[in-house]
Amino acid sequence: MSSTAYENVGGVREHGGSSSSELASDRTPHQKKRGFATRAIHSGQDKSDPYGALNSPIYMTSTFEFDTAEQGGARFAGEEGGYIYTRLGNPTLNELEQNLAGLEGAEACLTVASGMGAITSVFWTFVAPGDEILVDETLYGCTFVYFRHGLDRFGIKVRHVDMRNPENIAREISDKTKIIYFETPANPNMRLVDIKAIADIAHNVGIKVVVDNTYATPYLQNPIALGADIVVHSATKYLGGHGDLMAGVILSSAEDMEQIRYVGLKDMTGAVLSPMNAFLITRGLKTLELRMERHCDNAEKIAELLEASPKVEKVFFPGLPSFEQYELAKTQMRRFGGMIAFELTGGHDAGLKFLNSLEMCKIAVSLGDAETLVEHPASMTHSTYEPEERARFGITEGLVRISAGLENADDILADIEQALAGV
Numbered sequence: 001m002s003s004t005a006y007e008n009v010g011g012v013r014e015h016g017g018s019s020s021s022e023l024a025s026d027r028t029p030h031q032k033k034r035g036f037a038t039r040a041i042h043s044g045q046d047k048s049d050p051y052g053a054l055n056s057p058i059y060m061t062s063t064f065e066f067d068t069a070e071q072g073g074a075r076f077a078g079e080e081g082g083y084i085y086t087r088l089g090n091p092t093l094n095e096l097e098q099n100l101a102g103l104e105g106a107e108a109c110l111t112v113a114s115g116m117g118a119i120t121s122v123f124w125t126f127v128a129p130g131d132e133i134l135v136d137e138t139l140y141g142c143t144f145v146y147f148r149h150g151l152d153r154f155g156i157k158v159r160h161v162d163m164r165n166p167e168n169i170a171r172e173i174s175d176k177t178k179i180i181y182f183e184t185p186a187n188p189n190m191r192l193v194d195i196k197a198i199a200d201i202a203h204n205v206g207i208k209v210v211v212d213n214t215y216a217t218p219y220l221q222n223p224i225a226l227g228a229d230i231v232v233h234s235a236t237k238y239l240g241g242h243g244d245l246m247a248g249v250i251l252s253s254a255e256d257m258e259q260i261r262y263v264g265l266k267d268m269t270g271a272v273l274s275p276m277n278a279f280l281i282t283r284g285l286k287t288l289e290l291r292m293e294r295h296c297d298n299a300e301k302i303a304e305l306l307e308a309s310p311k312v313e314k315v316f317f318p319g320l321p322s323f324e325q326y327e328l329a330k331t332q333m334r335r336f337g338g339m340i341a342f343e344l345t346g347g348h349d350a351g352l353k354f355l356n357s358l359e360m361c362k363i364a365v366s367l368g369d370a371e372t373l374v375e376h377p378a379s380m381t382h383s384t385y386e387p388e389e390r391a392r393f394g395i396t397e398g399l400v401r402i403s404a405g406l407e408n409a410d411d412i413l414a415d416i417e418q419a420l421a422g423v
Helices: 020-026 036-042 069-076 091-104 115-126 141-154 166-172 195-203 254-269 275-285 288-308 326-332 347-357 387-392 409-421
Strands: 108-112 132-136 157-161 177-183 208-212 230-234 248-252 312-316 339-344 373-375 399-403
Touching: 036 091, 036 288, 091 108, 091 248, 091 275, 108 115, 108 254, 115 141, 115 177, 115 208, 115 230, 115 248, 115 254, 132 141, 141 157, 157 166, 166 195, 177 195, 195 208, 248 254, 288 312, 288 339, 288 409, 339 347, 347 399, 347 409
Parallel strands: 132 157, 132 177, 177 208, 208 230
Antiparallel strands: 108 248, 230 248, 312 339, 339 399, 373 399
């Protein structure tokens, strides 16, 4: 069955809910002034539960019953709103999507099974053989593989551009360019991209801008307000916040989201989010502001400690005045996030020795958890790059990445200090 047969089925507006833009227009002036934490706790809630449950029920169902055969046919034909099948929509997912759209300032949101599910659902919707996409030089390892070794097999050209200078984008755009994609801050070396400057250049020639906002979260940075067309997150990280789930998020205009839901998700990836995981992310959002403030506080202290150490050659953290893009960070981020990268003077071997000397901090990939996580990108998250590619794109062999956790800062610093002493 074609995707058009599913139009107006399972989407936000068709089962008694509202799109985020409709919700925004319905808010009173007093509600518009509500703070981030208040909105994260209260927005999107389904008030229809007959028992008055404070937390909405989890709709653990794959399919939905029709009152009549005619109703089922009408829903499949797009003539009547309502739920059909959780791959197309589910009340628990819808509640989370409403909440996230409001926090990110987007018209619409779609939740999926992983961060990579979010990225692939977007690109399988909007690119075709013969198209070209421009991506930044620094990307998460699996994203890099998808672009370079995935899309390339289907006749889609991917070109890396140093997007720290927006003029590089203006020079590289061609008549085949369909999407510009970047992370900011970038994983793992923290380089930033000026979202507004890139969006202005792209929109002058009708190109979409897609931004991975995982590191910053909606609390610290809002790419759509700066001109981005589509925002993706790995909700596995800060949005969930507890290292106990996998999920992805896509935010965009209602028009684009209609296509992503019924093409990228329904037909191409099938990367459907579990209602249980949606519930856990909704729970995580209630403490997102509190957690991000603590992550930021701890990261700033870690960065200052590392910069003062004679054993550290360079620290990459947007909140340090020594960071080359410090002024841009102050312009487009509310605070500087919970991620730090650094290079030890001893290079690769010193980096591994540092990791192996940690006592409390965990050697683990991922980020945004309550625990402080430390990893070696060249041999772990970014091992998918060839060594010469890592060298070219600023991912050195001795780079260490830290995700500042929620522990007491003094305990994190003490563990880092003793690990440095052993290098």
